[in-house]
Amino acid sequence: MKTNLWENYKDKKEVFDFCENYREFLSNNKTERECTKFAIAVAQKNGFKELNTLIKENKKLKAGDKVYAVNMDKSIALFIIGTEPFESGINIVGAHIDSPRLDLKAKPLYESQGFCMLDTHYYGGIKKYQWMASPLALHGVVVKKDGTKIDFVVGEDDDAVVGISDLLPHLEKGPEKKAEFSGEDLNIIAGNIAKTDAKENQFKAFILDILKEKGIEEEDFFSAEIEAVPAGKARNFGLDKSMIMGYGQDDRVCAYTGLMALMQIQSPQKTVCNLLVDKEEIGSVGATGMHSKWFENTVAEVMNLCGQYSELSLRRTLNHSNMLSSDVTAAVDPNFTAAFNPATDAHFAKGISFNKFTGAYGKSGANDANPEFIAALRNELDKQKVPYQANEMGKVDQGGGGTIAYIMAKFGMNVIDAGVPVLNMHARWEITSKVDIYETYRAYVAFYGLKTK
Ligand code: MN
Ligand code: MN
Numbered sequence: 001m002k003t004n005l006w007e008n009y010k011d012k013k014e015v016f017d018f019c020e021n022y023r024e025f026l027s028n029n030k031t032e033r034e035c036t037k038f039a040i041a042v043a044q045k046n047g048f049k050e051l052n053t054l055i056k057e058n059k060k061l062k063a064g065d066k067v068y069a070v071n072m073d074k075s076i077a078l079f080i081i082g083t084e085p086f087e088s089g090i091n092i093v094g095a096h097i098d099s100p101r102l103d104l105k106a107k108p109l110y111e112s113q114g115f116c117m118l119d120t121h122y123y124g125g126i127k128k129y130q131w132m133a134s135p136l137a138l139h140g141v142v143v144k145k146d147g148t149k150i151d152f153v154v155g156e157d158d159d160a161v162v163g164i165s166d167l168l169p170h171l172e173k174g175p176e177k178k179a180e181f182s183g184e185d186l187n188i189i190a191g192n193i194a195k196t197d198a199k200e201n202q203f204k205a206f207i208l209d210i211l212k213e214k215g216i217e218e219e220d221f222f223s224a225e226i227e228a229v230p231a232g233k234a235r236n237f238g239l240d241k242s243m244i245m246g247y248g249q250d251d252r253v254c255a256y257t258g259l260m261a262l263m264q265i266q267s268p269q270k271t272v273c274n275l276l277v278d279k280e281e282i283g284s285v286g287a288t289g290m291h292s293k294w295f296e297n298t299v300a301e302v303m304n305l306c307g308q309y310s311e312l313s314l315r316r317t318l319n320h321s322n323m324l325s326s327d328v329t330a331a332v333d334p335n336f337t338a339a340f341n342p343a344t345d346a347h348f349a350k351g352i353s354f355n356k357f358t359g360a361y362g363k364s365g366a367n368d369a370n371p372e373f374i375a376a377l378r379n380e381l382d383k384q385k386v387p388y389q390a391n392e393m394g395k396v397d398q399g400g401g402g403t404i405a406y407i408m409a410k411f412g413m414n415v416i417d418a419g420v421p422v423l424n425m426h427a428r429w430e431i432t433s434k435v436d437i438y439e440t441y442r443a444y445v446a447f448y449g450l451k452t453k
Helices: 013-028 032-045 051-056 202-213 218-223 249-262 294-305 311-319 371-383 405-409 434-448
Strands: 066-071 075-080 090-096 101-112 115-123 136-143 149-154 187-191 224-230 235-237 243-246 271-277 322-325 352-355 388-391 414-419 430-433
Touching: 013 032, 013 243, 013 249, 013 434, 032 066, 032 075, 032 136, 032 249, 032 271, 051 066, 051 294, 066 294, 075 249, 075 294, 090 249, 090 434, 101 136, 101 187, 101 202, 101 218, 115 202, 115 224, 136 218, 187 202, 218 224, 243 434, 249 271, 249 414, 249 430, 249 434, 271 294, 294 311, 322 405, 322 434, 352 434, 371 414, 371 434, 405 414, 414 434, 430 434
Parallel strands: 090 271, 090 322, 322 414, 352 388
Antiparallel strands: 066 075, 075 271, 101 115, 101 224, 115 187, 136 149, 136 224, 235 243, 243 430, 352 414
């Protein structure tokens, strides 16, 4: 294997150009809803039709047709119908579009020491101290009782940001010094002007007046999803600009590459699908998570429009499918080498990283991919001259993690984890290598065309 993939490129322009578009996507899409909206726009531009509209209009689908289905504005599946029958299986690239963050509580507003505050409940695995003393933006949606949706974005571009205060080092000698903060410590400061003609809660009242201008009442936070995320754009990283630093690259880097790869596919033999789901970071639960029946139902609907649906055919289709659980893995970190086994863990600039299994402490909770499937993948990637690396994530017994792989494997399909290596995963700003991003995209293009029995 080459020491560093950059040497493969005489002209690095194709890598940099692809990643510039990715960087823009990352800067502009920080929630699952925003990512879904982005994917819909890409789909429509590329001739995909919306599934429910086709059902309503009694339209049929045939080989080469493109269709997408959206689940509650927070997950999306896009299909290109193959020439082979569904029963030969679907080639699926599946990523998640939710990322660790702080969610506003259903009753977030309160006052303390002359400040209007916003109470939060963190989502996913975070190191809490990282979220303090740094600029945060609020992204989300407020739904009024009559169903009107108000998009809520504060803190991007030159707009004012919000944030959580941290204690000055000078006063850390006393009991306030903490190694780790509790979730209840993560309170956002929202304002400091008093509405003096309000009878009580003057600081809260001032902020409520500002929200009222956007059509939002205090009670509306109950029917809202507002996420506090790192404010600002994704950046080129390194003096050589070989990397990208940005929020939410777990797993939007695999979502973006999988989606863009699908757009390269024309008239496939097997039906191909890019699946972008929500709620992975909290266990893939809920109606928009991978554990939901939604994907299965959607495949049934698509098969039906192709005139190929029966309960048994659906089971066979899922059973015979192949999937890349396209999720990030941890790259060996030069500042924390003790957590890794450099011989078996992922490195930057070596291409897409395959994790045969994830899990922790003796592979517990892992999807352990089959060598027969891996052999077919190796063959295809080598044929297409796509570089890749085969890794674990961290030292044995160091810890571990999971993805949506094991959930899809329940259908009996072949699944393997495959994605971009990341430095400081789950931090506010995660780092990836541009060449890995580009080669992951190429690997997904190759996978969509994979022929297996
Ligand atoms: Mn992930
Ligand atoms: Mn994650």
